[in-house]
Amino acid sequence: MLTKRIIPCLDIKDGRTVKGVNFVGLRDAGDPVELARRYSHEGADELVFLDITATKEKRKTLIELVTRIAREINIPFTVGGGIRTVDEIGDILKAGADKVSLNSAIVKNPQLITEASDRFGSQAIVAAVDAKRTGDSWEVFVKGGSEPTGIDALEWVEKVEALGAGEILLTSMDRDGTKSGFDIELLRQVNKRVSIPVIASGGAGQVDHCIEAVSAGNADAVLAASIFHFREIEISDLKKEMHLAKIPVRYPVV
Amino acid sequence: MIGILNYRAGNLTSVSNALDRLGAEYIITDSIEELDKSDAILFPGVGHAASAMEDLRARGLDTWLKCTEKPVLGICLGMQLLFESTEEGNTETLGLLPGRLQKFDPKKGKVPHMGWNRFKILKDHPILTSIDGRHFLYYVHGYYAPTNKYTLASCNYISDFSAVVAKDNFMGVQFHPEKSGNIGSMLLQNFLDIIQDGGQN
Numbered sequence: 118m119l120t121k122r123i124i125p126c127l128d129i130k131d132g133r134t135v136k137g138v139n140f141v142g143l144r145d146a147g148d149p150v151e152l153a154r155r156y157s158h159e160g161a162d163e164l165v166f167l168d169i170t171a172t173k174e175k176r177k178t179l180i181e182l183v184t185r186i187a188r189e190i191n192i193p194f195t196v197g198g199g200i201r202t203v204d205e206i207g208d209i210l211k212a213g214a215d216k217v218s219l220n221s222a223i224v225k226n227p228q229l230i231t232e233a234s235d236r237f238g239s240q241a242i243v244a245a246v247d248a249k250r251t252g253d254s255w256e257v258f259v260k261g262g263s264e265p266t267g268i269d270a271l272e273w274v275e276k277v278e279a280l281g282a283g284e285i286l287l288t289s290m291d292r293d294g295t296k297s298g299f300d301i302e303l304l305r306q307v308n309k310r311v312s313i314p315v316i317a318s319g320g321a322g323q324v325d326h327c328i329e330a331v332s333a334g335n336a337d338a339v340l341a342a343s344i345f346h347f348r349e350i351e352i353s354d355l356k357k358e359m360h361l362a363k364i365p366v367r368y369p370v371v
Numbered sequence: 372m373i374g375i376l377n378y379r380a381g382n383l384t385s386v387s388n389a390l391d392r393l394g395a396e397y398i399i400t401d402s403i404e405e406l407d408k409s410d411a412i413l414f415p416g417v418g419h420a421a422s423a424m425e426d427l428r429a430r431g432l433d434t435w436l437k438c439t440e441k442p443v444l445g446i447c448l449g450m451q452l453l454f455e456s457t458e459e460g461n462t463e464t465l466g467l468l469p470g471r472l473q474k475f476d477p478k479k480g481k482v483p484h485m486g487w488n489r490f491k492i493l494k495d496h497p498i499l500t501s502i503d504g505r506h507f508l509y510y511v512h513g514y515y516a517p518t519n520k521y522t523l524a525s526c527n528y529i530s531d532f533s534a535v536v537a538k539d540n541f542m543g544v545q546f547h548p549e550k551s552g553n554i555g556s557m558l559l560q561n562f563l564d565i566i567q568d569g570g571q572n
Binding site for chain 2: 121
């Protein structure tokens with residue numbers, strides 16, 4: 118049986134891991150490759166690296182980092198953060214990433230999804246959707262959640278699937294950083310509309326939240342950052358609890 | 372020396388990194404002369420079957436693959452192309468194994484089949500040494516090969532499909548051993564051992 122995936126997310130700035138709440142009070146948290154190796158060893162099923170560097174040197178540093186990660190890590194990983202063109206996507210995949218996550222760029226230019234999936238395969242193209250609840254619906258936000266777009270999130274997920282995205286990384290802006298649980302209704306609504314895998318993001322604070330995202334929200338994978346960074350939840354413990362809750366998960370076999 | 376087949380649909384970096392981790396020597400090439408000198412062939416692949424076949428044909432690699440007697444390991448799309456044809460773009464493929472690839476029905480589950488899954492071993496083979504049905508491997512694919520008499524291990528997602536196949540010198544795996552942690556490395560090591568043992572299977 119296909120297992121549900123646990124995906125730690127690492128925030129990267131200038132080639133280093135940073136920790137902080139909502140990008141405030143960032144502090145250096147070491148070498149991303151070391152942390153990635155630790156997560157992989159602890160049973161992470163995939164990794165996501167989100168580059169929040171804003172400088173001109175960004176691209177070169179990122180490619181060097183992706184190259185190092187790919188040499189050291191033997192599980193799949195996704196790279197996201199400010200990626201805008203098919204050529205940039207090609208460089209990151211060529212350096213060894215398995216997937217790229219696209220957010221603001223595909224809102225501005227939805228055809229980028231089609232161009233990229235035609236060239237690299239839809240399995241390599243993750244549409245990252247940042248959604249914020251407004252009444253009974255959700256609106257898509259871009260630029261790290263700072264800019265509203267007026268686009269309905271449920272219509273948008275259907276569109277990204279039709280354009281060729283292979284997976285959706287769905288972040289609830291309302292829950293992100295709150296540790297109060299995932300937006301289950303958002304997950305349900307999105308899963309009703311698409312047949313590609315959906316990664317739940319935003320709001321993980323406890324083991325029960327992750328179980329709920331899968332069992333009630335039908336998420337295919339659960340992404341979290343701070344609970345793993347600060348060791349509030351160990352990946353192995355989370356998997357054990359999910360297994361006890363009858364959710365199929367992969368354990369490392371020794 | 373392993374020849375990694377270099378064509379448009381290859382995920383070459385991941386595969387070559389995996390061989391580096393095992394200390395294996397390899398060359399990434401689309402030159403028939405260099406492939407002729409290699410002891411065995413790794414045939415990776417991601418993306419669309421039609422453009423992959425088109426690119427193999429343009430480089431004359433389809434004919435070379437059909438005739439080679441060296442051990443060949445197809446990975447993901449590389450394995451799929453060993454079959455006769457696929458529903459993906461209604462493409463005729465290499466025809467080294469009987470059968471037609473089918474698309475997973477998105478009404479019955481998420482497509483692609485993406486993530487870690489286990490398989491059931493149907494036949495012993497050196498490529499599966501020390502690997503069994505308890506182990507998880509990483510899959511990403513929207514089309515699947517139905518099981519047939521060359522299926523060594525079958526996986527289940529929506530329906531049963533071929534996870535590992537072998538016929539003569541041709542072997543194929545639907546999952547990505549280069550991305551499947553230590554178990555994936557073990558499978559690649561088994562392939563290296565097969566080459567060492569003179570390509571018998």
